Amino acid sequence: MELFNVYPVTPINIVRAKGSIVWDEQGTEYLDLYGGHAVISIGHTHPHYVESITNQLNNIAFYSNSVLIPIQRRLSTLLGEVSGKNDFSLFLCNSGAEANENALKLASFHTGRKKVIAFSKSFHGRTSLAVAATDNPSIVAPVNQTDNVVFLPFNDEEALAEAFASYGNEIAAVIIEGIQGVGGIREASIPFLKLIRSLCDQYGSVFIADSVQCGYGRTGLFFSHDYAGVEADIYSMAKGMGNGFPIGGIIISPKFKASFGLLGTTFGGNHLACAAAVAVLEVIKQDNLLANAEAVGNYLIEELKKFDKVLEVRGRGLMIGIELPEELAQVKKDLLLKNKIFTGEAKPNVIRLLPALNMNKEMADRFLTAFDERLKA
Ligand code: PMP
Numbered sequence: 208m209e210l211f212n213v214y215p216v217t218p219i220n221i222v223r224a225k226g227s228i229v230w231d232e233q234g235t236e237y238l239d240l241y242g243g244h245a246v247i248s249i250g251h252t253h254p255h256y257v258e259s260i261t262n263q264l265n266n267i268a269f270y271s272n273s274v275l276i277p278i279q280r281r282l283s284t285l286l287g288e289v290s291g292k293n294d295f296s297l298f299l300c301n302s303g304a305e306a307n308e309n310a311l312k313l314a315s316f317h318t319g320r321k322k323v324i325a326f327s328k329s330f331h332g333r334t335s336l337a338v339a340a341t342d343n344p345s346i347v348a349p350v351n352q353t354d355n356v357v358f359l360p361f362n363d364e365e366a367l368a369e370a371f372a373s374y375g376n377e378i379a380a381v382i383i384e385g386i387q388g389v390g391g392i393r394e395a396s397i398p399f400l401k402l403i404r405s406l407c408d409q410y411g412s413v414f415i416a417d418s419v420q421c422g423y424g425r426t427g428l429f430f431s432h433d434y435a436g437v438e439a440d441i442y443s444m445a446k447g448m449g450n451g452f453p454i455g456g457i458i459i460s461p462k463f464k465a466s467f468g469l470l471g472t473t474f475g476g477n478h479l480a481c482a483a484a485v486a487v488l489e490v491i492k493q494d495n496l497l498a499n500a501e502a503v504g505n506y507l508i509e510e511l512k513k514f515d516k517v518l519e520v521r522g523r524g525l526m527i528g529i530e531l532p533e534e535l536a537q538v539k540k541d542l543l544l545k546n547k548i549f550t551g552e553a554k555p556n557v558i559r560l561l562p563a564l565n566m567n568k569e570m571a572d573r574f575l576t577a578f579d580e581r582l583k584a
Contacts, residue, residue: 227563227566227570237543237548238570238573240549240562247447248425250563255490256486256487256490258486263278263482264482270478271473272473276476278481282481289491295442296464297458298456300454303445304331304337304338306332306419306457307417308334308337310443313459314412314441318379320376322356322357323355324359324378325383326360328342329341329382330388340356361393361395364399371409375406383395383416384419385431388526388553389420391553391554393528395435415442416441425525426504439460440459441457441463442458447564452479491564504522507575508520517530522560527559528553528558530556542558546577560574
C-alpha cells in the first residue's frame with residue numbers, strides 16, 4: 208500500500224533521538240532545531256517523560272471521560288500554575304486543529320453569532336472551522352468554504368476597527384496567532400493585540416489566542432500573546448504540550464462556563480496523553496525552561512542579526528525566522544546535507560528554528576558556526 212504524505216519528505220530515516228540530537232539508521236548524528244515542527248518541547252526521550260508514560264501504561268492506558276481521571280486533575284493544576292492562568296478552565300482534546308475547532312465553536316455558541324475574524328497568512332488547522340479560518344484556499348474544501356470567516360490584513364489596526372464599526376455585533380470571535388508560524392514567523396504588534404482586546408470587550412466578541420505553535424513556553428512566556436499585556440478569552444494549545452504524544456487543549460476564561468456543555472471527545476485527556484503532558488510541565492517547571500528559551504533564544508536572535516546577508520530576523524525566544532535573499536534559499540538544505548542540522552522553513556527563503564526549549568548555548572553556537580559557513584559558501 209502506498210503511504211500518503213502531504214509534506215515534502217526528507218529522505219533520511221530517523222530511528223533514535225536524545226535531547227536535541229537525532230540519529231539515522233547508519234548512526235549519523237543530526238542536531239534537531241526543528242523539533243518536529245515545534246512539537247519537541249523538553250527534548251526527545253527525556254528520562255522523566257519516558258518514565259511517566261511507561262508507569263501510566265503499566266497501570267491504565269485509557270478509560271472513558273465518564274469517570275474521574277486523577278491525572279487530568281494533576282495536569283490542569285500544573286498547567287494553571289505554570290501558565291499563571293489558574294482561574295481558567297481546561298478542556299482536553301487531541302490536536303491543534305481540534306483545539307481551535309472547539310474554541311471557535313464555543314465562541315459562536317456563547318455569543319449566538321456567526322462571524323469570525325481571521326488574518327492574512329494565518330494557519331489554524333485542517334478541520335472544518337479551523338481550516339475555514341486558515342488563509343490558504345488550497346486546503347479548503349467546498350464544504351468548508353464560508354462567508355462567515357472574514358480575513359483582514361495582519362497587524363492592520365485601521366482595517367480591524369473598520370470591520371468592528373460596520374458589523375461588530377455579528378462578530379463571534381477574533382482568532383490570532385501571537386506569532387504566525389506557517390505564515391513566516393510574523394509577530395502580532397502590541398497595539399494590534401491591545402485593539403483586539405478592547406474591540407472584543409466593546410462588542411462582546413471572543414478573543415481566541417492560537418498558541419498551538421507560539422505557546423507553551425516557546426517564546427519565554429507561556430503564552431506569547433501575553434507580551435502585549437492583554438489577556439485572551441481562550442488559548443488553544445497542542446504541539447509542545449505532549450512533546451510528541453498527541454494532545455491538545457483549550458483553556459477558557461471563566462466568563463464562558465455556561466457554554467461548556469458542547470465540548471466533548473472520546474480520546475481527549477486520555478491517561479497516556481496526560482502522563483506525557485504532566486511530565487512536560489514538570490520538566491518545564493523544574494528546569495526553568497521558560498527562562499532558558501528566552502535566554503538562548505535572545506542570544507541566537509542577537510547573533511543572527513549580525514550577519515550582513517540576513518534580510519531580517521523575526522520572532523521571540525526559541526521561535527525564530529531568518530529571512531534570506533531568495534538566491535540563498537539553498538542554505539536551509541545545505542545546513543542539513545553538509546552540517547547535519549535540521550531546521551524548518553516558511554517560504555523557501557525563511558529558515559524557521561523551533562528547537563526544544565532546553566536547547567543550550569553550545570548548540571546555538573554550533574548552529575551559528577554552521578550558518579556562517581553556509582553563507583560564506
Ligand atoms: N495552529 C497553528 C498556529 C499551527 O501552527 C498548527 C499546526 N501547524 C495548527 C494550529 C494545527 O495543529 P494540528 O496539526 O495539531 O492540528
